[in-house]
Amino acid sequence: MGDNDAVEPMDTSETPLFWYYLEDCGRWHRFEDDPDNPLRSEDIERYFRRNSTGVLIRQSSNRHIEIDFSGQEGNCCCFMAPPVLWEWVDPTCPYQLILLSEVSAEYQTVAKYVKTDGLLDRSIVSISRIQNMDLWDMYCLKKKQLMRNQGVKKIQEKRLFHGTQIRNVESICKNNFDLRLAKEGVYGRGIYFAKHASYADQYSVSSTDPLSLYGGETQGLQGQNTKVIFLARVMIGKSTVGQMYMKKPDGVSSENSYDSCVDDMTHPNIFVIFDPYQIYPEYLIRYKLW
Template sequence: MKMGNGPYSIAFPVIGTGAMQFHKRLFKTIYRTLLEFMHNNPGALKCAYIIIYPENEEVKDYASYITPEEEKERIGYKVSFPRSWPVRKDICRIKLEESDNDYLRVAAKLRETIVSDIDIIKIERIVNKRLYITSRWYRNKFPECPTEELWHGTKHGAIDGIIRYGFDWRLVENHAFGKGCYFCDKAFYSDCFTEQNNQDEQCMFLVDVTIGKTIAGKEALTEVDLDEEVQTAIGMYEDDRGNINIFVTFDDDQIYPLFLIVYKKKRN
Protein backbone atom coordinates (compact mmCIF):
# COMPACT_ATOMS: atom_id res chain seq x y z
CA MET A 1 0.00 0.00 0.00
CA LYS A 2 1.45 3.35 -1.03
CA MET A 3 1.67 5.86 1.80
CA GLY A 4 2.41 9.56 1.83
CA ASN A 5 0.61 12.85 2.13
CA GLY A 6 -2.04 11.43 -0.23
CA PRO A 7 -4.76 11.27 -1.05
CA TYR A 8 -4.58 7.85 -2.69
CA SER A 9 -7.15 5.24 -3.67
CA ILE A 10 -6.93 1.47 -3.35
CA ALA A 11 -9.06 -1.50 -4.42
CA PHE A 12 -9.34 -4.98 -2.90
CA PRO A 13 -11.08 -7.93 -4.56
CA VAL A 14 -12.94 -10.31 -2.27
CA ILE A 15 -10.53 -13.10 -3.20
CA GLY A 16 -11.57 -16.70 -2.71
CA THR A 17 -15.35 -16.29 -2.38
CA GLY A 18 -15.94 -17.76 -5.82
CA ALA A 19 -14.45 -21.05 -6.97
CA MET A 20 -12.44 -21.47 -3.73
CA GLN A 21 -15.68 -21.14 -1.73
CA PHE A 22 -14.32 -18.96 1.07
CA HIS A 23 -17.17 -17.77 3.26
CA LYS A 24 -18.92 -14.53 2.29
CA ARG A 25 -18.12 -13.14 5.76
CA LEU A 26 -14.68 -12.44 4.34
CA PHE A 27 -16.26 -9.31 2.88
CA LYS A 28 -16.94 -7.89 6.36
CA THR A 29 -13.36 -8.68 7.45
CA ILE A 30 -11.95 -6.72 4.51
CA TYR A 31 -14.45 -3.89 4.96
CA ARG A 32 -13.72 -3.44 8.66
CA THR A 33 -9.95 -3.69 8.20
CA LEU A 34 -9.99 -0.94 5.57
CA LEU A 35 -12.33 1.25 7.61
CA GLU A 36 -10.18 0.93 10.75
CA PHE A 37 -7.05 1.78 8.76
CA MET A 38 -8.67 4.90 7.34
CA HIS A 39 -9.96 5.88 10.79
CA ASN A 40 -6.52 5.50 12.39
CA ASN A 41 -4.64 7.12 9.47
CA PRO A 42 -6.70 10.12 8.39
CA GLY A 43 -5.64 11.50 5.03
CA ALA A 44 -3.71 8.39 3.99
CA LEU A 45 -6.45 7.23 1.60
CA LYS A 46 -8.95 9.19 -0.41
CA CYS A 47 -11.14 6.13 -0.87
CA ALA A 48 -11.05 2.34 -0.90
CA TYR A 49 -12.96 -0.03 -3.15
CA ILE A 50 -13.95 -3.62 -2.44
CA ILE A 51 -14.45 -5.50 -5.69
CA ILE A 52 -17.09 -8.24 -5.86
CA TYR A 53 -17.35 -10.53 -8.87
CA PRO A 54 -20.51 -9.33 -10.68
CA GLU A 55 -22.12 -12.77 -10.80
CA ASN A 56 -21.52 -13.51 -7.10
CA GLU A 57 -24.99 -12.65 -5.88
CA GLU A 58 -24.43 -14.29 -2.48
CA VAL A 59 -21.60 -11.93 -1.52
CA LYS A 60 -23.43 -8.92 -3.00
CA ASP A 61 -26.48 -9.75 -0.91
CA TYR A 62 -24.33 -10.17 2.21
CA ALA A 63 -22.66 -6.80 1.60
CA SER A 64 -26.06 -5.11 1.57
CA TYR A 65 -26.52 -5.99 5.27
CA ILE A 66 -23.56 -3.82 6.30
CA THR A 67 -24.44 -0.27 7.37
CA PRO A 68 -21.55 2.20 6.82
CA GLU A 69 -22.84 4.67 9.43
CA GLU A 70 -23.02 1.97 12.10
CA GLU A 71 -19.56 0.65 11.22
CA LYS A 72 -18.08 4.15 11.59
CA GLU A 73 -19.82 4.56 14.95
CA ARG A 74 -18.36 1.20 16.03
CA ILE A 75 -14.70 2.09 15.53
CA GLY A 76 -15.10 5.61 16.93
CA TYR A 77 -16.95 4.58 20.09
CA LYS A 78 -15.63 6.32 23.22
CA VAL A 79 -14.87 4.25 26.33
CA SER A 80 -12.99 4.52 29.59
CA PHE A 81 -10.41 1.76 29.96
CA PRO A 82 -9.98 -0.10 33.28
CA ARG A 83 -7.62 1.69 35.68
CA SER A 84 -5.36 -1.36 35.90
CA TRP A 85 -4.50 -1.07 32.19
CA PRO A 86 -1.28 0.64 31.04
CA VAL A 87 -1.81 4.02 29.37
CA ARG A 88 0.82 3.69 26.63
CA LYS A 89 0.22 0.11 25.52
CA ASP A 90 -2.62 -0.87 23.21
CA ILE A 91 -2.03 -4.64 23.39
CA CYS A 92 -0.30 -6.57 26.15
CA ARG A 93 -0.57 -9.33 28.77
CA ILE A 94 -0.28 -8.59 32.48
CA LYS A 95 0.71 -11.44 34.79
CA LEU A 96 -1.39 -11.40 37.96
CA GLU A 97 0.01 -11.91 41.43
CA GLU A 98 -1.46 -14.89 43.26
CA SER A 99 -2.84 -12.49 45.88
CA ASP A 100 -4.70 -10.43 43.25
CA ASN A 101 -8.49 -10.56 43.59
CA ASP A 102 -8.93 -11.37 39.90
CA TYR A 103 -6.37 -14.19 40.18
CA LEU A 104 -8.25 -15.70 43.11
CA ARG A 105 -11.63 -15.36 41.39
CA VAL A 106 -10.52 -16.83 38.06
CA ALA A 107 -8.58 -19.67 39.69
CA ALA A 108 -11.61 -20.61 41.80
CA LYS A 109 -13.89 -20.47 38.73
CA LEU A 110 -11.55 -22.74 36.77
CA ARG A 111 -11.24 -25.32 39.54
CA GLU A 112 -15.02 -25.35 39.95
CA THR A 113 -15.58 -27.17 36.63
CA ILE A 114 -12.17 -28.38 35.40
CA VAL A 115 -12.66 -31.72 37.25
CA SER A 116 -8.94 -32.63 36.93
CA ASP A 117 -6.47 -31.86 39.71
CA ILE A 118 -4.33 -29.02 38.35
CA ASP A 119 -1.51 -26.64 39.17
CA ILE A 120 -2.05 -23.12 37.83
CA ILE A 121 1.20 -21.85 36.30
CA LYS A 122 0.01 -18.31 35.68
CA ILE A 123 -3.02 -16.13 34.99
CA GLU A 124 -2.64 -13.14 32.69
CA ARG A 125 -5.00 -10.22 32.17
CA ILE A 126 -5.50 -9.45 28.47
CA VAL A 127 -5.27 -5.86 27.27
CA ASN A 128 -6.43 -5.10 23.73
CA LYS A 129 -7.91 -1.64 23.48
CA ARG A 130 -9.30 -2.05 19.96
CA LEU A 131 -11.19 -5.23 20.86
CA TYR A 132 -12.34 -3.67 24.12
CA ILE A 133 -13.79 -0.62 22.33
CA THR A 134 -15.78 -2.68 19.84
CA SER A 135 -17.03 -5.11 22.52
CA ARG A 136 -18.24 -2.18 24.67
CA TRP A 137 -19.91 -0.67 21.60
CA TYR A 138 -21.74 -3.94 21.00
CA ARG A 139 -22.86 -4.13 24.60
CA ASN A 140 -24.12 -0.55 24.46
CA LYS A 141 -26.02 -1.44 21.29
CA PHE A 142 -27.77 -4.31 23.10
CA PRO A 143 -27.94 -3.12 26.74
CA GLU A 144 -30.62 -5.63 27.76
CA CYS A 145 -28.66 -8.66 26.55
CA PRO A 146 -27.30 -11.03 29.23
CA THR A 147 -23.56 -11.66 29.40
CA GLU A 148 -21.52 -14.57 30.70
CA GLU A 149 -17.90 -15.44 31.36
CA LEU A 150 -17.21 -18.61 29.36
CA TRP A 151 -14.24 -20.89 28.63
CA HIS A 152 -12.32 -21.38 25.40
CA GLY A 153 -9.55 -23.98 25.27
CA THR A 154 -6.89 -23.55 22.62
CA LYS A 155 -3.39 -24.45 21.48
CA HIS A 156 -0.33 -22.50 22.61
CA GLY A 157 0.39 -21.47 19.03
CA ALA A 158 -2.96 -19.68 18.80
CA ILE A 159 -2.53 -17.49 21.89
CA ASP A 160 -0.76 -14.51 20.33
CA GLY A 161 -3.19 -14.35 17.40
CA ILE A 162 -6.23 -14.39 19.69
CA ILE A 163 -4.80 -11.67 21.92
CA ARG A 164 -3.89 -9.44 18.97
CA TYR A 165 -6.78 -10.04 16.57
CA GLY A 166 -9.51 -11.76 18.56
CA PHE A 167 -11.13 -15.15 17.95
CA ASP A 168 -11.32 -16.34 14.35
CA TRP A 169 -14.33 -18.51 13.47
CA ARG A 170 -12.53 -19.69 10.30
CA LEU A 171 -10.06 -21.68 12.40
CA VAL A 172 -12.77 -23.70 14.16
CA GLU A 173 -12.36 -27.33 13.08
CA ASN A 174 -15.82 -28.61 14.02
CA HIS A 175 -18.96 -26.60 13.19
CA ALA A 176 -21.50 -28.87 14.88
CA PHE A 177 -23.67 -25.96 16.05
CA GLY A 178 -22.89 -23.29 13.47
CA LYS A 179 -20.05 -21.49 11.70
CA GLY A 180 -18.96 -19.23 14.54
CA CYS A 181 -16.68 -19.07 17.60
CA TYR A 182 -17.25 -21.64 20.35
CA PHE A 183 -17.34 -21.12 24.12
CA CYS A 184 -18.46 -23.33 27.00
CA ASP A 185 -19.72 -22.97 30.55
CA LYS A 186 -17.74 -26.03 31.69
CA ALA A 187 -13.95 -25.85 31.83
CA PHE A 188 -13.54 -29.64 31.57
CA TYR A 189 -15.09 -29.58 28.08
CA SER A 190 -12.97 -26.65 26.87
CA ASP A 191 -9.95 -28.51 28.27
CA CYS A 192 -10.53 -31.16 25.56
CA PHE A 193 -9.53 -28.61 22.90
CA THR A 194 -6.20 -27.67 24.47
CA GLU A 195 -2.79 -29.16 23.67
CA GLN A 196 0.15 -29.70 26.00
CA ASN A 197 3.43 -28.01 25.18
CA ASN A 198 6.82 -29.61 25.91
CA GLN A 199 6.42 -28.63 29.59
CA ASP A 200 3.03 -30.40 29.72
CA GLU A 201 1.30 -27.02 30.09
CA GLN A 202 -2.16 -26.29 28.70
CA CYS A 203 -3.94 -22.99 28.18
CA MET A 204 -7.47 -21.67 28.31
CA PHE A 205 -9.13 -18.27 27.93
CA LEU A 206 -11.88 -16.91 30.15
CA VAL A 207 -13.99 -14.80 27.81
CA ASP A 208 -16.60 -12.11 28.31
CA VAL A 209 -19.49 -13.02 25.97
CA THR A 210 -22.63 -11.04 25.19
CA ILE A 211 -25.18 -13.83 24.83
CA GLY A 212 -28.36 -12.06 23.81
CA LYS A 213 -31.29 -14.00 22.42
CA THR A 214 -30.44 -17.59 21.51
CA ILE A 215 -31.40 -20.21 18.96
CA ALA A 216 -30.74 -23.95 18.75
CA GLY A 217 -27.47 -24.53 16.91
CA LYS A 218 -27.07 -26.58 13.75
CA GLU A 219 -24.12 -27.35 11.53
CA ALA A 220 -24.76 -25.01 8.58
CA LEU A 221 -25.93 -22.04 10.66
CA THR A 222 -24.32 -18.65 9.88
CA GLU A 223 -25.02 -15.07 10.95
CA VAL A 224 -27.12 -14.50 7.81
CA ASP A 225 -29.57 -17.18 9.02
CA LEU A 226 -30.27 -15.31 12.27
CA ASP A 227 -33.05 -12.78 12.63
CA GLU A 228 -32.22 -9.32 13.96
CA GLU A 229 -32.90 -10.26 17.59
CA VAL A 230 -30.80 -13.45 17.72
CA GLN A 231 -27.09 -13.27 18.49
CA THR A 232 -26.03 -16.72 19.72
CA ALA A 233 -26.60 -20.39 18.93
CA ILE A 234 -26.59 -22.97 21.72
CA GLY A 235 -25.70 -26.63 21.66
CA MET A 236 -25.92 -29.08 24.55
CA TYR A 237 -24.21 -32.32 25.53
CA GLU A 238 -24.60 -34.57 28.53
CA ASP A 239 -22.04 -36.84 30.16
CA ASP A 240 -21.34 -38.24 33.62
CA ARG A 241 -19.73 -34.94 34.65
CA GLY A 242 -22.89 -32.92 34.03
CA ASN A 243 -24.71 -30.92 31.36
CA ILE A 244 -22.51 -29.02 28.92
CA ASN A 245 -23.77 -25.80 27.32
CA ILE A 246 -21.94 -24.63 24.21
CA PHE A 247 -22.38 -21.06 22.98
CA VAL A 248 -21.63 -20.11 19.37
CA THR A 249 -21.18 -16.44 18.52
CA PHE A 250 -21.31 -14.94 15.04
CA ASP A 251 -20.19 -11.36 15.62
CA ASP A 252 -16.60 -10.55 16.58
CA ASP A 253 -17.81 -7.75 18.84
CA GLN A 254 -19.76 -10.10 21.12
CA ILE A 255 -16.60 -11.41 22.73
CA TYR A 256 -13.60 -10.12 24.64
CA PRO A 257 -10.79 -12.34 26.01
CA LEU A 258 -10.47 -11.36 29.68
CA PHE A 259 -7.82 -13.73 31.03
CA LEU A 260 -5.40 -16.39 29.83
CA ILE A 261 -4.83 -19.28 32.23
CA VAL A 262 -1.84 -21.58 31.83
CA TYR A 263 -2.08 -24.77 33.89
CA LYS A 264 -0.71 -28.27 34.24
CA LYS A 265 -2.49 -31.45 35.28
CA LYS A 266 -1.01 -33.14 38.33
CA ARG A 267 0.34 -36.63 37.83
CA ASN A 268 -1.25 -39.39 39.89
Protein backbone atom coordinates in the same frame (compact mmCIF):
# COMPACT_ATOMS: atom_id res chain seq x y z
CA MET B 1 -46.90 19.48 38.41
CA GLY B 2 -50.30 21.06 39.16
CA ASP B 3 -51.47 24.58 38.29
CA ASN B 4 -51.01 25.75 41.87
CA ASP B 5 -47.45 24.41 42.21
CA ALA B 6 -44.92 27.21 42.34
CA VAL B 7 -41.58 26.87 40.60
CA GLU B 8 -38.85 27.89 42.99
CA PRO B 9 -35.87 29.42 41.18
CA MET B 10 -32.60 27.65 41.95
CA ASP B 11 -29.41 29.50 42.74
CA THR B 12 -26.72 27.51 40.96
CA SER B 13 -23.90 29.96 41.48
CA GLU B 14 -22.33 27.77 44.20
CA THR B 15 -23.39 24.41 42.82
CA PRO B 16 -20.36 22.40 41.65
CA LEU B 17 -20.51 20.78 38.24
CA PHE B 18 -19.36 17.20 37.88
CA TRP B 19 -18.52 15.32 34.70
CA TYR B 20 -19.08 11.58 34.41
CA TYR B 21 -17.70 8.95 32.08
CA LEU B 22 -19.15 5.68 30.88
CA GLU B 23 -16.87 2.86 31.91
CA ASP B 24 -16.89 -0.92 31.72
CA CYS B 25 -19.62 -0.93 29.09
CA GLY B 26 -22.47 0.67 30.97
CA ARG B 27 -21.46 2.08 34.35
CA TRP B 28 -21.20 5.83 34.91
CA HIS B 29 -18.44 7.16 37.18
CA ARG B 30 -17.52 10.62 38.33
CA PHE B 31 -14.00 11.61 37.26
CA GLU B 32 -13.08 12.50 40.82
CA ASP B 33 -13.89 8.97 42.03
CA ASP B 34 -10.96 7.45 40.14
CA PRO B 35 -7.66 8.26 41.93
CA ASP B 36 -5.62 7.25 38.86
CA ASN B 37 -7.52 9.61 36.57
CA PRO B 38 -5.45 12.72 35.75
CA LEU B 39 -8.55 14.75 34.80
CA ARG B 40 -11.02 16.47 37.11
CA SER B 41 -14.43 17.91 36.36
CA GLU B 42 -13.22 21.49 36.64
CA ASP B 43 -10.51 20.80 34.03
CA ILE B 44 -13.05 19.33 31.62
CA GLU B 45 -15.55 22.13 32.19
CA ARG B 46 -12.87 24.76 31.63
CA TYR B 47 -11.84 23.16 28.31
CA PHE B 48 -15.46 22.67 27.22
CA ARG B 49 -16.24 26.36 27.78
CA ARG B 50 -13.26 27.33 25.64
CA ASN B 51 -13.90 24.81 22.85
CA SER B 52 -17.27 23.05 22.91
CA THR B 53 -16.53 21.08 19.71
CA GLY B 54 -12.91 20.13 20.36
CA VAL B 55 -11.16 16.99 21.54
CA LEU B 56 -9.49 16.97 24.94
CA ILE B 57 -6.55 14.55 25.13
CA ARG B 58 -4.61 13.65 28.25
CA GLN B 59 -1.82 11.11 28.62
CA SER B 60 -0.51 9.74 31.92
CA SER B 61 1.72 6.82 32.87
CA ASN B 62 -1.17 4.34 32.72
CA ARG B 63 -4.04 6.13 30.99
CA HIS B 64 -4.82 7.50 27.55
CA ILE B 65 -7.93 9.68 27.65
CA GLU B 66 -9.81 11.27 24.76
CA ILE B 67 -12.97 13.29 25.26
CA ASP B 68 -14.64 14.24 22.00
CA PHE B 69 -17.14 17.06 22.45
CA SER B 70 -18.03 17.33 18.77
CA GLY B 71 -21.55 16.28 17.93
CA GLN B 72 -22.46 15.84 21.60
CA GLU B 73 -25.35 17.56 23.36
CA GLY B 74 -25.09 19.48 26.61
CA ASN B 75 -22.65 17.89 29.00
CA CYS B 76 -22.37 14.50 27.29
CA CYS B 77 -18.91 13.25 26.47
CA CYS B 78 -17.10 10.26 25.06
CA PHE B 79 -14.44 8.74 27.31
CA MET B 80 -12.14 6.06 25.99
CA ALA B 81 -11.59 4.32 29.30
CA PRO B 82 -10.28 0.85 30.08
CA PRO B 83 -11.99 -1.44 32.60
CA VAL B 84 -11.40 -0.51 36.22
CA LEU B 85 -8.99 -3.39 36.91
CA TRP B 86 -6.59 -2.53 34.11
CA GLU B 87 -3.20 -1.13 35.09
CA TRP B 88 -0.07 0.19 33.41
CA VAL B 89 -1.99 0.71 30.20
CA ASP B 90 0.30 1.46 27.26
CA PRO B 91 -1.76 2.74 24.31
CA THR B 92 1.18 2.24 21.95
CA CYS B 93 1.07 -1.56 22.40
CA PRO B 94 -1.36 -3.72 20.42
CA TYR B 95 -2.00 -5.58 23.66
CA GLN B 96 -0.50 -6.31 27.07
CA LEU B 97 -0.43 -9.51 29.11
CA ILE B 98 -0.42 -8.53 32.77
CA LEU B 99 0.62 -11.40 35.04
CA LEU B 100 -1.67 -11.52 38.09
CA SER B 101 -0.40 -12.03 41.59
CA GLU B 102 -1.62 -15.26 43.18
CA VAL B 103 -2.65 -13.36 46.31
CA SER B 104 -4.77 -10.82 44.42
CA ALA B 105 -8.57 -10.95 44.56
CA GLU B 106 -8.66 -10.89 40.75
CA TYR B 107 -6.47 -14.02 40.52
CA GLN B 108 -8.59 -15.84 43.09
CA THR B 109 -11.80 -14.96 41.24
CA VAL B 110 -10.52 -16.30 37.92
CA ALA B 111 -9.08 -19.42 39.57
CA LYS B 112 -12.49 -20.08 41.10
CA TYR B 113 -14.07 -19.91 37.64
CA VAL B 114 -11.56 -22.50 36.41
CA LYS B 115 -12.24 -24.92 39.25
CA THR B 116 -15.97 -24.31 39.64
CA ASP B 117 -17.04 -27.71 38.28
CA GLY B 118 -14.42 -29.61 40.23
CA LEU B 119 -13.39 -31.63 37.18
CA LEU B 120 -10.35 -29.72 35.94
CA ASP B 121 -7.85 -31.04 38.47
CA ARG B 122 -4.84 -29.23 37.12
CA SER B 123 -2.16 -27.04 38.63
CA ILE B 124 -2.54 -23.43 37.47
CA VAL B 125 0.83 -22.03 36.45
CA SER B 126 -0.24 -18.47 35.67
CA ILE B 127 -3.22 -16.22 35.06
CA SER B 128 -2.70 -13.15 32.89
CA ARG B 129 -5.08 -10.28 32.19
CA ILE B 130 -5.28 -9.33 28.51
CA GLN B 131 -5.35 -5.58 27.94
CA ASN B 132 -6.23 -4.70 24.36
CA MET B 133 -7.87 -1.30 24.05
CA ASP B 134 -8.88 -1.77 20.41
CA LEU B 135 -10.71 -5.04 21.08
CA TRP B 136 -12.32 -3.58 24.21
CA ASP B 137 -13.65 -0.58 22.27
CA MET B 138 -15.09 -2.88 19.58
CA TYR B 139 -16.75 -5.03 22.23
CA CYS B 140 -18.33 -2.01 23.91
CA LEU B 141 -19.54 -0.56 20.60
CA LYS B 142 -21.08 -3.90 19.66
CA LYS B 143 -22.89 -4.03 22.98
CA LYS B 144 -24.33 -0.56 22.42
CA GLN B 145 -25.38 -1.52 18.90
CA LEU B 146 -27.23 -4.64 20.07
CA MET B 147 -28.99 -2.75 22.84
CA ARG B 148 -30.04 -0.02 20.41
CA ASN B 149 -31.18 -2.44 17.70
CA GLN B 150 -33.14 -4.60 20.11
CA GLY B 151 -34.51 -1.69 22.14
CA VAL B 152 -33.18 -3.05 25.43
CA LYS B 153 -31.00 -1.66 28.19
CA LYS B 154 -29.10 -4.85 28.93
CA ILE B 155 -27.52 -7.63 26.89
CA GLN B 156 -26.82 -10.92 28.61
CA GLU B 157 -23.10 -11.59 29.04
CA LYS B 158 -21.17 -14.55 30.41
CA ARG B 159 -17.59 -15.46 31.16
CA LEU B 160 -16.85 -18.58 29.13
CA PHE B 161 -13.85 -20.78 28.35
CA HIS B 162 -12.11 -21.59 25.07
CA GLY B 163 -9.31 -24.13 24.70
CA THR B 164 -6.67 -23.74 22.00
CA GLN B 165 -3.02 -24.25 21.12
CA ILE B 166 -0.24 -22.12 22.58
CA ARG B 167 0.75 -21.03 19.07
CA ASN B 168 -2.65 -19.28 18.70
CA VAL B 169 -2.31 -17.14 21.83
CA GLU B 170 -0.47 -14.24 20.16
CA SER B 171 -3.07 -13.90 17.39
CA ILE B 172 -6.05 -14.07 19.76
CA CYS B 173 -4.56 -11.51 22.17
CA LYS B 174 -3.82 -9.13 19.31
CA ASN B 175 -6.69 -9.69 16.85
CA ASN B 176 -9.38 -11.64 18.75
CA PHE B 177 -10.83 -14.99 17.67
CA ASP B 178 -10.94 -15.43 13.90
CA LEU B 179 -14.31 -16.56 12.54
CA ARG B 180 -12.68 -17.37 9.19
CA LEU B 181 -10.87 -20.27 10.85
CA ALA B 182 -14.05 -21.70 12.36
CA LYS B 183 -14.89 -25.22 11.27
CA GLU B 184 -18.33 -26.75 10.91
CA GLY B 185 -19.49 -28.06 14.27
CA VAL B 186 -22.50 -29.76 15.75
CA TYR B 187 -24.13 -26.45 16.69
CA GLY B 188 -23.03 -24.29 13.76
CA ARG B 189 -19.96 -22.85 12.08
CA GLY B 190 -18.87 -20.36 14.70
CA ILE B 191 -16.51 -19.82 17.63
CA TYR B 192 -17.20 -22.29 20.44
CA PHE B 193 -17.13 -21.51 24.15
CA ALA B 194 -17.83 -23.66 27.19
CA LYS B 195 -19.40 -22.95 30.56
CA HIS B 196 -16.87 -25.23 32.27
CA ALA B 197 -13.08 -25.17 31.98
CA SER B 198 -12.97 -28.97 31.94
CA TYR B 199 -14.81 -29.01 28.59
CA ALA B 200 -12.51 -26.37 27.06
CA ASP B 201 -9.57 -28.41 28.33
CA GLN B 202 -10.45 -31.11 25.80
CA TYR B 203 -9.64 -28.66 22.98
CA SER B 204 -6.44 -27.31 24.51
CA VAL B 205 -3.28 -28.90 23.08
CA SER B 206 -0.34 -29.56 25.39
CA SER B 207 3.01 -28.08 24.44
CA THR B 208 6.51 -27.51 25.79
CA ASP B 209 6.81 -24.23 23.87
CA PRO B 210 7.00 -20.90 25.72
CA LEU B 211 4.39 -18.24 25.09
CA SER B 212 5.54 -15.93 22.29
CA LEU B 213 4.25 -12.44 23.00
CA TYR B 214 4.20 -9.04 21.31
CA GLY B 215 7.62 -7.48 21.14
CA GLY B 216 9.46 -10.79 21.11
CA GLU B 217 8.95 -11.44 24.83
CA THR B 218 8.22 -14.88 26.19
CA GLN B 219 6.60 -16.21 29.33
CA GLY B 220 8.73 -19.13 30.51
CA LEU B 221 8.28 -22.77 31.47
CA GLN B 222 10.08 -23.83 28.32
CA GLY B 223 10.52 -27.58 28.36
CA GLN B 224 7.56 -28.16 30.68
CA ASN B 225 4.36 -29.66 29.29
CA THR B 226 1.57 -27.09 29.71
CA LYS B 227 -1.80 -26.15 28.21
CA VAL B 228 -3.72 -22.87 27.84
CA ILE B 229 -7.35 -21.83 27.95
CA PHE B 230 -8.94 -18.42 27.58
CA LEU B 231 -11.59 -17.02 29.87
CA ALA B 232 -13.53 -14.60 27.67
CA ARG B 233 -16.29 -12.10 28.23
CA VAL B 234 -19.00 -13.09 25.76
CA MET B 235 -22.24 -11.37 24.75
CA ILE B 236 -24.60 -14.29 24.32
CA GLY B 237 -27.76 -12.15 24.15
CA LYS B 238 -30.73 -14.19 22.95
CA SER B 239 -29.86 -17.82 22.25
CA THR B 240 -31.34 -20.60 20.17
CA VAL B 241 -30.37 -24.26 19.79
CA GLY B 242 -27.68 -24.55 17.15
CA GLN B 243 -27.72 -26.76 14.07
CA MET B 244 -24.76 -28.00 12.05
CA TYR B 245 -25.74 -26.05 8.92
CA MET B 246 -25.93 -22.66 10.69
CA LYS B 247 -23.50 -19.90 9.73
CA LYS B 248 -25.34 -17.36 11.89
CA PRO B 249 -27.62 -17.76 14.90
CA ASP B 250 -30.74 -16.95 12.86
CA GLY B 251 -30.13 -19.95 10.63
CA VAL B 252 -31.82 -19.41 7.28
CA SER B 253 -34.69 -17.41 8.72
CA SER B 254 -34.80 -13.69 9.38
CA GLU B 255 -38.07 -13.82 11.30
CA ASN B 256 -36.34 -14.30 14.66
CA SER B 257 -33.34 -12.40 15.93
CA TYR B 258 -30.79 -14.37 17.94
CA ASP B 259 -27.27 -13.53 19.04
CA SER B 260 -25.82 -16.97 19.80
CA CYS B 261 -26.43 -20.71 19.58
CA VAL B 262 -26.37 -23.21 22.44
CA ASP B 263 -26.44 -26.97 22.90
CA ASP B 264 -29.47 -26.93 25.21
CA MET B 265 -31.92 -24.15 26.02
CA THR B 266 -32.65 -25.33 29.57
CA HIS B 267 -29.12 -26.06 30.76
CA PRO B 268 -26.67 -24.70 28.16
CA ASN B 269 -23.04 -25.73 28.48
CA ILE B 270 -21.82 -24.85 24.98
CA PHE B 271 -22.19 -21.44 23.34
CA VAL B 272 -21.46 -20.60 19.70
CA ILE B 273 -20.72 -17.03 18.63
CA PHE B 274 -20.76 -15.91 14.99
CA ASP B 275 -19.51 -12.34 15.47
CA PRO B 276 -16.05 -11.81 17.07
CA TYR B 277 -17.14 -8.34 18.22
CA GLN B 278 -19.32 -10.15 20.77
CA ILE B 279 -16.17 -11.54 22.37
CA TYR B 280 -13.47 -9.99 24.50
CA PRO B 281 -10.60 -12.40 25.41
CA GLU B 282 -10.18 -11.30 29.02
CA TYR B 283 -7.83 -13.77 30.73
CA LEU B 284 -5.25 -16.34 29.67
CA ILE B 285 -4.83 -19.32 32.01
CA ARG B 286 -1.83 -21.60 31.71
CA TYR B 287 -1.73 -24.87 33.63
CA LYS B 288 0.36 -27.99 34.02
CA LEU B 289 -0.51 -31.56 33.23
CA TRP B 290 -0.08 -34.19 35.89
